[in-house]
Amino acid sequence: MLPVSAQVEPYLSNQTYTYEEAILQYTTLAKKYPKLCAYQEFGLSDYGLPVSLFLINKSGKFYPREFESKTVLLINNAIHPGEPEGVDASIKLSKDLLADTAKIPDNVIIAIIPIYNIGGAHNRNCCSRANQNGPQEYGFRGNAKNLDLNRDFIKSDSKNTYAFWTIFHTLKPAVFIDTHTSDGADYQYVMTLITSQVSKMNPVLADYVTNQMDPYLYEKMEKKGFPMVPYVNTLTEIPDDGIVAFMETPRYSTGYTNLFNTIGYVAETHMLKPFDQRVEATYDLLMTVIEYMDANHRQLKELKKKADEQLMATETFALNWELDTTAYEMIPFSGYEAAYKKSDVTGSERLFYDQQKPYTKKVRFYNTYTPRDQVKRPEYYIIPQAWDFAIEKLKRNMVKVYRFNQEISLEAEVYDIIHFETVNGPYEGHYLHHSIEVDKEIQTVTYRKGDYVIPTRNLNARFIIETLEPKAGDSYLAWNYFDAVLQQKEWFSAYVFEDEALGVLAANPALKEAFEEKKENDPDFAANTFAQLYFIYKGSDHYEPSHNQYPVTRVMSKIDETVLEESSVR
DSSP, X not given: OOOTTOSSOGGGGTOOOOHHHHHHHHXXXXXXXXXXXXXXXXXXXXXXXEEEEEEXXXXXXXXXXXXXXXXXXXXXXXSSTTOOHHHHHHHHHHHHHHHOGGGSOSSEEEEEESOSOHHHHHSOBSSSOTTOOOOXXXXXXXXXXXXXXXXXXXXXXXXXXXXHHHHHHHHOOSEEEEEEEEOSOOBSOSEEEEEOOGGGSOHHHHHHIIIIIHHHHHHHHHHTTOOEEEOOOXXXXXXXXXEEOOOOOTTSHHHHHHTTTXXXXXXXXXXXXXXHHHHHHHHHHHHHHHHHHHHTHHHHHHHHHHHHHHHHHOXXXXXXXXXXXXXXXXXXXXXXXXXXXXXXXXXXXXXXXXXXXEEEEEEEEEOOEEEEEEEEOOSEEEEOGGGTHHHHHHHHTTOOOEEESSOEEEEEEEEEEEEEEEOXXXXXXXXXXXXXXXXXXXEEEEEOTTOEEEEOSSTTHXXXXXXXXXXXXXXXXXXXXXXXXXXXXXXXXXXXXXXXXHHHHHHOHHHHHHHHHHHHHOHHHHTOHHHHHHHHHHTSTTXXXXXXXXXXXXXXXXXXXXXXXXXXXX
């Protein structure tokens, strides 16, 4: 194991730190420079070891008031431990800054998660990254529960995510960076960059990163010898046909941090470039961001404040985004000529990139998304106490939760789920629902003492809406947490209900008309006697109103505070 003061870092020999080696580096630095840095632990991971945080601050202070007075950069490493550039780059960064106090920024607190996916880091191997050029050994993508933690930020099936939430809400960072390695096409760049999708970013922040911060990062990285291009997410098979900006929903790290007006980046080094180049490019990007934040700390804080003020005043929120293929800009791209040849393995045509034929040309960059759905902010969401699983997740995100102290009836918006589709196989431990459609009606709902009340007039509004609005792509409904309401509990025996069905139709002319029309126009329905009886049954008083009724309701008017009491944190 290299001592903390070693001049030759492992990455120069195509090696990366193990978990134990990385933590030793940081704990040693914390002991050596106690007035400049600190090593802290924030809850256990699924692996049983704590998720830790290393902080550097020139003032040597590490408490919430200090985090508020300065600008915070949060760096997350090894969410995918097979992509370890950030691990090595962050250790080198920490050593270099602490060895020369003049390099430590005056106005920025640097917070580093050394290794986030601790279970995956311990599942070390040589070969699971089939398309990657080094290092010789690395960790595994899945964590101790075989979860991809970069799909867990909203659903929180892992203890790691709970620890991240605590870190994030303690620091309230202005900027967040997640370090990764890319897959996909071959091209000349060592570093590509995902900027959190500007279409769904607060407009003030979107304008700022588009016109000021991003141009600075791209310009400085080119001067440092690592020119960048947006993450190469191709429209078709090859980059020549266009690059599509990545749409990170709240399941992803920057999709989550975006909900709280934190500027988010994902550093994506290219898998085929040598590991030492990838580490150095990541190091240079982190240093460039720190330099920018230090010079612009006041503006960053002012923009965050303005974005928060706009969030508080927003009445309509967008959900579910679609790429606008008519909107694009032409950007320079340095790639390799793509061609096809006969495969020696399959005998079919295969793609290859000819590194002997480099090019630089303009390609289309699609970076505009439009919302497919919009929803008006309610004053409150109300969650029946039976569904208290959601309350812990909300509270851990610093959401204020109240309970009714008595039974009360209120006018509320109630959703009925009229359509949804489900993926065919398990995805991150769930059978994810999508294409959800709902009907909404106003009802007088009687709530029980102890039911939960979630106000939305706060800075957690986007998180609350993304989790509790059923149509949202990463809602708790989409992630199966409310699946019990999708199963009908009471049924009928056909031979018994036959005797009642005529009476039901006679008493309900509208139902009878709809029934006859469906029989006439739908041959399958006309040939299916059970389907016909079920149609009548659903229109009768026997059918349970709770089937497909979303249990979370929306209240649009203010509730008398005397009927509410704050719910204590578990």
